Amino acid sequence: MAELILKSGNDRSVLRRHPWIFAGSVDRLEGRARPGDTVLVQDSRGKPLARAAWSPESQIRARVWSFDPEQSIDHAFIKRAVATSVARRAAHPWLAGQEGVRLIHGESDGLPGVIADRYGAVVVVQLTSAGADKWRDAIVAGLVQATGCSAVYERSDSDVRKLEGLGPVTGLVYGEMPESLTIVENGVRMEVDVAGGHKTGFYLDQRENRQLTGRLAAGRDVLNCFCYTGGFSLQALAGGAKSVISIDSSGPALATAARNMALNPQLDASRAEWREDDVFQALRNLKAEGRKFDLIILDPPKFAPSAAHAERAARAYKDINLLGLRLLNPGGILMTYSCSGGIGLEMFQKIVASAASDVGIDARILHRLSAAPDHPVGLAVPEGEYLKGLACQV
Numbered sequence: 001m002a003e004l005i006l007k008s009g010n011d012r013s014v015l016r017r018h019p020w021i022f023a024g025s026v027d028r029l030e031g032r033a034r035p036g037d038t039v040l041v042q043d044s045r046g047k048p049l050a051r052a053a054w055s056p057e058s059q060i061r062a063r064v065w066s067f068d069p070e071q072s073i074d075h076a077f078i079k080r081a082v083a084t085s086v087a088r089r090a091a092h093p094w095l096a097g098q099e100g101v102r103l104i105h106g107e108s109d110g111l112p113g114v115i116a117d118r119y120g121a122v123v124v125v126q127l128t129s130a131g132a133d134k135w136r137d138a139i140v141a142g143l144v145q146a147t148g149c150s151a152v153y154e155r156s157d158s159d160v161r162k163l164e165g166l167g168p169v170t171g172l173v174y175g176e177m178p179e180s181l182t183i184v185e186n187g188v189r190m191e192v193d194v195a196g197g198h199k200t201g202f203y204l205d206q207r208e209n210r211q212l213t214g215r216l217a218a219g220r221d222v223l224n225c226f227c228y229t230g231g232f233s234l235q236a237l238a239g240g241a242k243s244v245i246s247i248d249s250s251g252p253a254l255a256t257a258a259r260n261m262a263l264n265p266q267l268d269a270s271r272a273e274w275r276e277d278d279v280f281q282a283l284r285n286l287k288a289e290g291r292k293f294d295l296i297i298l299d300p301p302k303f304a305p306s307a308a309h310a311e312r313a314a315r316a317y318k319d320i321n322l323l324g325l326r327l328l329n330p331g332g333i334l335m336t337y338s339c340s341g342g343i344g345l346e347m348f349q350k351i352v353a354s355a356a357s358d359v360g361i362d363a364r365i366l367h368r369l370s371a372a373p374d375h376p377v378g379l380a381v382p383e384g385e386y387l388k389g390l391a392c393q394v
């Protein structure tokens with residue numbers, strides 16, 4: 001096994017159990033390792049600290065599999081880690097009855113670069129690091145064994161793979177896919193397009209927040225911006241919303257939303273209006289039309305993938321929040337989110353506050369929102385906390 005020697009004084013992060021070893025803290029690699037191979041991490045005096053996956057092309061030069069330097073990293077180790085993560089979901093009372101659940105959430109579940117989402121009998125896996133890519137067979141075998149699923153579909157087409165020198169890999173890796181795939185989320189049936197949808201097909205991270213929307217929606221006029229396949233919209237209808245306008249720029253997402261509407265005959269489709277439009281423009285148009293709402297959801301895509309994009313992203317966040325706040329009736333609620341890793345909760349709150357003060361609106365935070373509990377944040381890995389949200393009442 002090759003040895004990765006850290007520069008003097010650069011062992012603190014590993015000692016704090018942070019799994020990322022950045023290029024700048026690596027002194028040298030002794031011996032030879034191919035991308036994804038396991039290396040023994042040592043401090044500058046040669047003391048073994050951890051075993052990690054080598055990724056020569058990435059700025060994150062290695063990702064720790066185990067902080068026990070004696071632990072051998074093999075097929076059995078990976079399968080055990082997969083089984084442990086799956087068992088944690090099964091043991092969580094909120095998640096126990098759900099058909100759509102994130103089974104493995106990367107670093108926070110001790111499996112850097114591994115995402116696995118279960119939709120009924122289908123598991124979708126996304127591998128984003130050289131180490132995860134190397135152990136594909138063990139990860140898939142572990143998932144099949146731990147879940148008894150009938151199919152595993154791979155969606156390793158995330159852009160971050162490029163940073164690891166990996167190309168896209170997609171397709172069926174185990175079993176047989178059903179002709180169509182739906183899940184029931186809090187009483188609402190939703191189609192999941194694992195091959196063509198965003199991420200692994202669905203935004204599981206917003207499950208609890210969609211449920212909260214349903215609980216706040218009764219009797220209200222609702223505006224759902226960046227609606228994707230209508231998750232928030234349908235929960236709002238289920239919660240008794242008076243009307244729901246949903247906006248997204250993606251035709252295919254809206255086509256799925258229409259099918260989702262049809263999959264739920266218990267909901268009153270005549271209260272729902274779907275608009276294919278750019279949200280920035282649509283919010284201005286609604287203002288010009290003199291429309292007002294009691295509940296507005298803003299769940300935009302990642303404007304700032306990293307801290308380097310934070311400034312431009314901050315302007316975009318401020319813009320939509322400002323436009324949204326102006327469309328609220330007195331007492332109305334803005335549910336606003338950012339899934340940008342580069343923008344922390346504190347900064348996001350400042351952005352929303354400055355949007356409100358710019359338009360002279362008083363507002364207060366009713367709920368601070370985050371990702372669902374199947375997207376845990378490792379205490380040692382605060383970077384895992386990408387999704388943050390605020391429910392503000394004006």
Ligand code: SAH
Pocket residue numbers: 202203206210226227228229230231232247248249250253277278279280299300301
């Ligand atoms: N709230 C959704 C997920 C939203 S994902 C859910 O719970 O499932 C972000 C969505 O924003 C995507 O569907 C994407 O098509 C859409 N989008 C991105 N930029 C947009 C823009 N400028 N105007 C309208 N929609 C946009």
